[in-house]
Amino acid sequence: MTTYPRTAAGPVPADTDLLYSDVEDDLRKELRTLLTDRCPSADLPARAETEQAHDVGLWAALAGQLGVTGLPVPMETGGAGAGWRETAVVLEELGRAAAPVPYLSSSVLATAALLAAGDDRLLPEIASGNRIAALALPFSSPPDLPFPDAVEHTDGGLSGTVTSVAGARSADLLLVPAAGDDGPGLYVVDVAAAGDTVRRTTRCSLDLTRPLTDVALNSAPGTALATGDEAERVLRRALNTGAALLASEQLGVAQWCLSTTVAYVQERHQFARPVGSFQAVKHRLADLWALLMQARAVARYAAAALDAGTADAWTAAALAKAFVSEVVVEAAEAALQLHGGIGFTWEHPVHLYLKRAKSSALALGTADRHRAALARLVDLPAARV
Template sequence: MTVATGPADLLYSEVEEELRSSVRALLADHCPPEAILTRCEGPVPYDPALWRKLAADLGAAGLQVPEALGGAGASLRETAVVLEELGRSAAPVPFLGSVVLATTALLDCPHEDGLLAALAGGERTAALAVPLSTAPGAVFPATVRVDGAGTLNGRVTSVAEALVADLLLVPAIGPDGAALYAVDASAAGLTVARRTSLDLTRPLADLALTGVPGRPVAVGAVAEAALRRALLTGAGLLASEQVGIAEWCLSTTVAYLKERTQFARPVGSFQALKHRLADLWLETVGARAAARYAADVLARGDADAEVAVAVAQAHCGAVAVRAAEECVQMHGGIGMTWEHPAHLYLKRAKADQIALGTPGTHRAALARLVDLPAPVAG
């Protein structure tokens, strides 16, 4: 990854706004809240038809993949715009796991043009086999090991998007140390079991591997760097999804309070509610700035990337949760029902707050990065 420095551009380009418009229109047509609620009652909430349209027809799966490999040759800024819209609609698609985490890891793996082209074209869907709670900078996982026969054995819990992935990127400890293995999801000896997860639109799964064949795509320092970059990129861009969640909650609540009346007045005219909404708007604007800065420095390979990601995740997760809580509360009784989609956003916001490192984890990382000493106990 190249290292660049320079001023950040937090504004959206014309291309980014056009991309936003296309994604929003697609989601409005194919991903209404009632459809998401219906899918959540089934065994797997993912929408394969929507995923094909988003990944292949719209080309969102290959945004950060070079044009020579069938991608769009764009940057992580554009990927972040898509995540904003997916957060705004709580869309049940494996974008974070396949396009952000797995694809980013493969971009640092040599000689993997074929896999990247398949992912960019939407022909395959991948998942990075690490617990979704894994934070950037974590120790390379050692729960999966390679035996003398070259097969993988072990267990990985709470993997996002594994239920719909046909390719798994599995970190494992092999004869040469850390390595990333490409594993076919239909391989013998691999069991993928869904587990109960808070976010109904992004279910988790546990992987059990017993003598599973795999192909190493990166070994040693290359594998460690690929995983580290994937987790850092995932955490940074997840902030954009959290901004999308907060914006939907805020705009939906404002619209409802304009229509809901009490004592012959719109509820939104009450001063106490105005103050709460104004505070939430300010927090959302601040979260957008943090998320945009993280996406920009990641796209440019700026040396400030780790700091930017830590700031974004320390802030945006809490804002998304607060916006969702306010959405539920200000909708009153209807906000507490299954029929209203507010609970989907609250659950995703809370799950996102835990994903790829909690705000506390990122605050601790930020303190180390800027050399801020911990408080001295009295």
């Protein structure tokens, strides 16, 4: 297992260096080599037609060969002892490959919840990648969501249905928010031990590389992870962490769209000239490059602020998710259009990147929802009608 030592600690200073460290560059290089070999974009359309919940071999390599499934988990708890900045680099590369693995759901959302709860019992297995966890909430849930009550907790267990859960189809463990007579709670459900009390139904989702699953619980046994106000705090932290780091995955998707399109318009000829030599195409790609540089800055700062636990971490998360969500969709739409006829075929992977871009823009809160949250965080008064 590769180890990733931290290069800095403490609060993020005002002049934070958002450039990638040597450690992060080395991590990116290893990841890109692995993903180029095991998950080339040309193979994505064929992979999307399979019924596998995720690429089992790729997940095993990420966990065992690179050890990136537990980056933010302390070494004494079985993790790599790195942080969210390094995790953001992994997400960039996974986004660039549109990799069909449950990294966001298990290594980010579920891991963030367990770290916030201070529960070390499950972290070693999740950090090692031997078990996969999922936060049982609709994938569209924003961080400012009122505590969900779709599942009820009683003495008989957990009962209710949660729709469109990311990563649930692969999950060995479900972290289930539930309401009960004693107030809100977050419970861990071992899917294998729960047997028939947990039923999972795969939905027809927009993003074929990230299946969504409906989870029905019928008196399922659950172990309390957090209750009361603590459960609300843990859930809010997990969703904010997920939103902040999803921006890095979106950045990777947008980067693939730009670099692949630039390469294509240099090769594709029209009127005996490369398509990329036309002024309209050059201007559009130049504008897109400028947007990507801005997106990289806000995504990198969101990860850095989250890592350091600064006071503006949630502000940075809302800004990153709001801004990068629109950039990634614009990049994917431009890629589809500038690829011309081939871009509209199933055989070319660009349509899968467009679907990943659009679904991620809806995930964990839309851009509008995060802009509204950002306005509240910075005390911006509401517009008068």
